[in-house]
Amino acid sequence: MQNHLIEPSKVDEIISKVHLDLPSEKVNFSDSLGRTLAENIYADRDFPPFDRVAMDGIGIHHSSIDNAKNLFIIEDVQPAGSSQLKLKESENCIEVMTGAILPEGTDVVIPYEWTERRGEQMFVSDFKHAQSFTNVHRKGIDVKKGEVLIKAGTIITSAEIGILSTVGKVEVVVKALPKVAVIATGDELVGIDQIPADYQIRMSNCYSIQSRLQEEGISSKIYHIVDDKEALKVKIKGLFSSYNIFVFSGGVSKGKFDYLPQVFEELGVVKQFHGVKQRPGKPFWFGITKNNQPIFALPGNPVSTYLCANRYLIPWLNRELQKENRQPKAILDSDYSFDKPLTYFLQVKSYYNSSGELCVSPTTGGGSGDLANLSIADAFVELPSDRNTFIKGDKLPIWFYKK
Numbered sequence: 001m002q003n004h005l006i007e008p009s010k011v012d013e014i015i016s017k018v019h020l021d022l023p024s025e026k027v028n029f030s031d032s033l034g035r036t037l038a039e040n041i042y043a044d045r046d047f048p049p050f051d052r053v054a055m056d057g058i059g060i061h062h063s064s065i066d067n068a069k070n071l072f073i074i075e076d077v078q079p080a081g082s083s084q085l086k087l088k089e090s091e092n093c094i095e096v097m098t099g100a101i102l103p104e105g106t107d108v109v110i111p112y113e114w115t116e117r118r119g120e121q122m123f124v125s126d127f128k129h130a131q132s133f134t135n136v137h138r139k140g141i142d143v144k145k146g147e148v149l150i151k152a153g154t155i156i157t158s159a160e161i162g163i164l165s166t167v168g169k170v171e172v173v174v175k176a177l178p179k180v181a182v183i184a185t186g187d188e189l190v191g192i193d194q195i196p197a198d199y200q201i202r203m204s205n206c207y208s209i210q211s212r213l214q215e216e217g218i219s220s221k222i223y224h225i226v227d228d229k230e231a232l233k234v235k236i237k238g239l240f241s242s243y244n245i246f247v248f249s250g251g252v253s254k255g256k257f258d259y260l261p262q263v264f265e266e267l268g269v270v271k272q273f274h275g276v277k278q279r280p281g282k283p284f285w286f287g288i289t290k291n292n293q294p295i296f297a298l299p300g301n302p303v304s305t306y307l308c309a310n311r312y313l314i315p316w317l318n319r320e321l322q323k324e325n326r327q328p329k330a331i332l333d334s335d336y337s338f339d340k341p342l343t344y345f346l347q348v349k350s351y352y353n354s355s356g357e358l359c360v361s362p363t364t365g366g367g368s369g370d371l372a373n374l375s376i377a378d379a380f381v382e383l384p385s386d387r388n389t390f391i392k393g394d395k396l397p398i399w400f401y402k403k
């Protein structure tokens, strides 16, 4: 019996309704890169925490400018990292260094470039319209103590690591990462360290999925289960208690030994769809366990598995982890036809043309078993099913799998 095939947009709609309910955990801030913040980060003090000297030079009181004074006795030197000095006579000056606290009794910094040293005095020929607080980074001007610096839900990048360090956040609460099981099925599969017989192949899908997840900061565990219905049932059931997400490859089309859809049904998994109007990856099966764990059962052909992982699994996962998914469009640089009423994911090599526009060239090869072509291409473009002919200059959604 033919499965009811759905459009890729419907797949997006169905998958986007599945949400992971992940707990929070505390990690050391140095291990928090790429994680989703689960608490607000507040300013522990004003930013800057004191009136900060912004230029190396001399600190004076603005009344000296008003009085057209231009020769200043140097009272002292205020380096960065020293406690605040005090100007004793308001017509004198203190030498000040960038990053130092502004000495009490001064409110203007005149950079060295505008001054000339005359023995123990400083001469200023031109104040260049300096006034109160010129070249002073005022206390609390950027952020006030207690204000939110980073909102919960933000992905921690190197920019946030700097802020966490500044507020002394040694431990930070982040969303726990999902636990993912990647399961290869098939009797023909052997380990990568083995010499396959003529009728066997080394398993590769599970490793490409695992490393693709790793690129997003998600670790996973690999399993291999043979095409034996009972073994599949027992082993899959056993894994249900240990993972949040399941990614299968193989065993979902029409073969006599493609048991997965039946096994899932017998284990109480609720099927959401089986079959997508697309190539590659048509037999894609998706369901949800009683405990709200999504099961992505991807077709076994390596390119089909890889496309489905990149087109559906990774964008969904990133959304769940509050990461932004960039979905640019690219310009096709040559005509292309595809004569089936399916969405076709064309393997392409991307580049920027001389006008800075993102363009793509179709790569030759690229059938659903052509694993080697994935290395030549760097993305798929999505050719919608409502047309068969695509012409040079068409703008199409692009799904990158290489950065």
Ligand SMILES: Nc1nc2c(c(=O)[nH]1)N[C@H]1C(S)=C(S)[C@@H](COP(=O)(O)OP(=O)(O)OC[C@H]3O[C@@H](n4cnc5c(N)ncnc54)[C@H](O)[C@@H]3O)O[C@H]1N2
Pocket: 184, 185, 186, 188, 189, 201, 202, 203, 204, 205, 206, 249, 250, 251, 252, 253, 254, 255, 258, 280, 281, 282, 283, 298, 299, 300, 301, 302, 304, 368
């Ligand atoms: N009668 C039909 N036959 C097939 C249909 C169909 O609609 N009707 N669909 C075809 C399409 S499209 C695809 S894609 C494949 C998907 O089949 P399965 O998901 O059941 O995958 P398998 O049959 O188990 O394997 C297909 C192919 O991929 C290789 N494979 C599987 N797992 C791995 C792995 N972990 N690493 C590397 N390679 C793997 C496997 O050896 C097979 O060569 O079905 C078509 N048939």
Ligand code: MOO
Pocket: 278, 279, 280, 281, 282, 283, 299, 301, 304, 368, 369
């Ligand atoms: O997913 Mo199948 O690739 O369309 O061969």
